[in-house]
Amino acid sequence: MMIRETPARWLLVTLFLCLSTAGGAPQPAATPAQSPSGDLQKGIALFQQGKYSEAHQELLAATERNPSSAEGFFYLAMADLRLHHPAAAEKNLRHALTLDPRSGSVLYNLGVLLLEEEQGSSSLSGKGGRNRSPNS
Numbered sequence: 019m020m021i022r023e024t025p026a027r028w029l030l031v032t033l034f035l036c037l038s039t040a041g042g043a044p045q046p047a048a049t050p051a052q053s054p055s056g057d058l059q060k061g062i063a064l065f066q067q068g069k070y071s072e073a074h075q076e077l078l079a080a081t082e083r084n085p086s087s088a089e090g091f092f093y094l095a096m097a098d099l100r101l102h103h104p105a106a107a108e109k110n111l112r113h114a115l116t117l118d119p120r121s122g123s124v125l126y127n128l129g130v131l132l133l134e135e136e137q138g139s140s141s142l143s144g145k146g147g148r149n150r151s152p153n154s
Contacts, residue, residue, distance in 0.1 A: 058084070061080055065093055095107040
């Protein structure tokens with residue numbers, strides 16, 4: 019049986035190599051200049067409470083105020099997924115990856131999203147292991 023070469027497979031291979039060679043690439047602790055904004059913290063809290071629409075609004079404001087926040091774009095993408103907007107989620111995950119190329123959580127979730135798109139999955143939420151937090 020021949021395995022097809024696809025961009026999603028390459029992304030997962032890259033994820034595996036990054037995580038296996040970097041020991042999981044832990045995120046550095048936030049410095050005062052990098053501390054999450056109030057919008058970001060509120061957006062994350064709303065997301066964790068399952069209030070995805072409200073979280074999306076706060077996270078959008080947070081990323082507009084701080085366009086260099088990989089964590090902000092990660093959570094914005096997770097809210098997009100919960101609101102069934104996979105194209106926006108992919109865009110925000112790719113942007114988060116440009117801001118933090120070593121983020122295992124971003125790589126993992128982007129890989130899962132691309133595999134689901136490739137497989138024509140109609141369910142974008144609630145699958146095992148999905149939505150790893152950016153600090154894992």
